[in-house]
Amino acid sequence: MTEPQTPAALPPAGPSANQPAPHGAPSVPPTFPGKTMGIVAFILSLFITFFFVQSVALVLGIVALVQSKKAGHSNGWAVAAIITSAALLVITIIVAIVVGMAFGSGRW
Numbered sequence: 001m002t003e004p005q006t007p008a009a010l011p012p013a014g015p016s017a018n019q020p021a022p023h024g025a026p027s028v029p030p031t032f033p034g035k036t037m038g039i040v041a042f043i044l045s046l047f048i049t050f051f052f053v054q055s056v057a058l059v060l061g062i063v064a065l066v067q068s069k070k071a072g073h074s075n076g077w078a079v080a081a082i083i084t085s086a087a088l089l090v091i092t093i094i095v096a097i098v099v100g101m102a103f104g105s106g107r108w
Helices: 035-045 051-071 076-105
Strands: none
Touching: 035 051, 035 076, 051 076
């Protein structure tokens, strides 16, 4: 007589991470945390004239970069978004100050 197998001795049901997907089943691509948010941050960072949008793009880029670093990935989109939004944010502030001084002094 054979003894019934305990649940711990049975192999797990379904494909595991180490086994390939069954024939005909699509394989699931690996997840890349922060990539989509990095792309969205980069697109938002291209809006030059809006101070608020630049600030949101900067914050989203930083959050996307932190998520990617925690997962052990690099995220070029997030880095590009941070650099672009920070540079354009500084330029926007400088232009606003110069225009404010010009209109405030009564020269124009």
